Amino acid sequence: MPKPIPFIKPEFPQIEEVAKDLELIYNNNYYSNNGPIYYKFINAMESYLGQGLHVVALNNATTAMMLVMKACFKSDKKYVALPSFTFPAGPLATQWCGYVPLFFDIDKNTLQPSQASFKQIYRKYGKDMAGILLINEYGIGNDQIDEWESLSKDLDIPLIIDSAPGIGSTYPDGKLLGARGSCEIFSMHATKPFGIGEGGLITTKDKGLAESIESLKNFGFDDHKLADKEGLNAKITELDCAIGLRILKNYETILRKRRNVYASYERLLINKRVRFIPFADKASIQFATILVAADERSKILRNLKDNKIEARTYYAPPLHYQPLFKDSPRGDLKNTEEISKQVISLPVHNDMATETIEFICRVVEEAMHG
Numbered sequence: 001m002p003k004p005i006p007f008i009k010p011e012f013p014q015i016e017e018v019a020k021d022l023e024l025i026y027n028n029n030y031y032s033n034n035g036p037i038y039y040k041f042i043n044a045m046e047s048y049l050g051q052g053l054h055v056v057a058l059n060n061a062t063t064a065m066m067l068v069m070k071a072c073f074k075s076d077k078k079y080v081a082l083p084s085f086t087f088p089a090g091p092l093a094t095q096w097c098g099y100v101p102l103f104f105d106i107d108k109n110t111l112q113p114s115q116a117s118f119k120q121i122y123r124k125y126g127k128d129m130a131g132i133l134l135i136n137e138y139g140i141g142n143d144q145i146d147e148w149e150s151l152s153k154d155l156d157i158p159l160i161i162d163s164a165p166g167i168g169s170t171y172p173d174g175k176l177l178g179a180r181g182s183c184e185i186f187s188m189h190a191t192k193p194f195g196i197g198e199g200g201l202i203t204t205k206d207k208g209l210a211e212s213i214e215s216l217k218n219f220g221f222d223d224h225k226l227a228d229k230e231g232l233n234a235k236i237t238e239l240d241c242a243i244g245l246r247i248l249k250n251y252e253t254i255l256r257k258r259r260n261v262y263a264s265y266e267r268l269l270i271n272k273r274v275r276f277i278p279f280a281d282k283a284s285i286q287f288a289t290i291l292v293a294a295d296e297r298s299k300i301l302r303n304l305k306d307n308k309i310e311a312r313t314y315y316a317p318p319l320h321y322q323p324l325f326k327d328s329p330r331g332d333l334k335n336t337e338e339i340s341k342q343v344i345s346l347p348v349h350n351d352m353a354t355e356t357i358e359f360i361c362r363v364v365e366e367a368m369h370g
């Protein structure tokens with residue numbers, strides 16, 4: 001019987017290295033509240049991402065989105081426009097900030113948020129829109145990011161971008177994610193390619209915005225340690241930052257390995273009925289998403305399960321089918337409905353043997369021919 005293949009296999013720094021970091025933290029006697037390792041980490045991330053970016057690190061991407069919405073969106077408006085085809089963190093942050101999620105569709109080819117669909121909901125809800133939460137789906141850089149920025153400017157609606165798994169992904173122009181919209185938000189959750197356990201990043205060209213978020217994540221304190229805005233505690237610990245520094249040191253290798261795994265899937269799954277997502281090869285590759293015919297998907301998922309291969313169906317069901325958001329307003333979500341019946345997300349690990357990828361591909365193909 002084959003060994004189970006997990007969907008995700010986090011790879012942490014060696015325990016001896018983490019022990020050294022802990023020793024340093026003990027010696028510093030500084031565990032949180034932007035200690036010395038915090039600044040070392042954000043400086044290192046700023047150098048890595050380049051583009052004149054300011055980086056704020058926090059406890060996770062969901063609270064990061066809440067704080068960004070607080071700082072960037074129009075508080076006198078009601079709706080936050082976002083695609084229904086994503087993870088619930090975005091609409092949850094939306095509701096925590098007192099806004100109503102307003103769903104629009106994705107593009108059928110790229111699976112990225114559709115401008116045509118956005119324009120449709122804008123006609124009805126535009127004057128009440130507080131902001132746009134764009135998603136770089138699966139951490140893939142949106143090929144229409146210039147157009148989204150222009151649209152946001154022309155309509156005077158702030159644009160923020162959830163790039164959660166996309167640390168190290170590039171836009172089609174070759175530039176690293178992080179510099180678009182008012183800011184981009186990344187997750188460093190253990191399941192992400194840049195996984196440290198729990199953690200989030202905000203990246204922005206706007207120094208003032210970075211400073212506001214720094215304050216918001218620390219109870220909204222001003223320079224006199226008085227709460228003057230509605231912040232919360234979203235600080236990251238020194239240990240998490242130390243782990244982040246270790247991951248960053250090795251990150252080019254991690255990205256190369258993950259992209260090689262993805263390239264093997266593309267090479268081996270040659271069945272014409274399997275489709276890959278445009279520009280996905282330029283992403284950080286959290287997992288490998290394929291699209292298959294809706295009426296073949298359950299057969300493939302069953303065969304994967306029978307062979308102890310853990311696969312998922314991100315993002316199905318889409319948000320507008322999830323209990324909390326079932327009554328949220330929406331545009332026509334035809335593509336979201338269709339695509340969410342076709343997606344299968346296959347496992348990607350840093351160290352995945354070619355035979356393992358071959359085996360997974362065989363299991364997928366076998367179900368399609370059976």
Ligand SMILES: Cc1ncc(COP(=O)(O)O)c(C=O)c1O
Pocket residue numbers: 059060061062063086087089090162164165186187188189199200
């Ligand atoms: C697209 C997207 N946004 C946000 C999040 C939330 O990230 P975090 O777990 O760091 O809050 C996730 C988590 O998986 C995600 O996939």
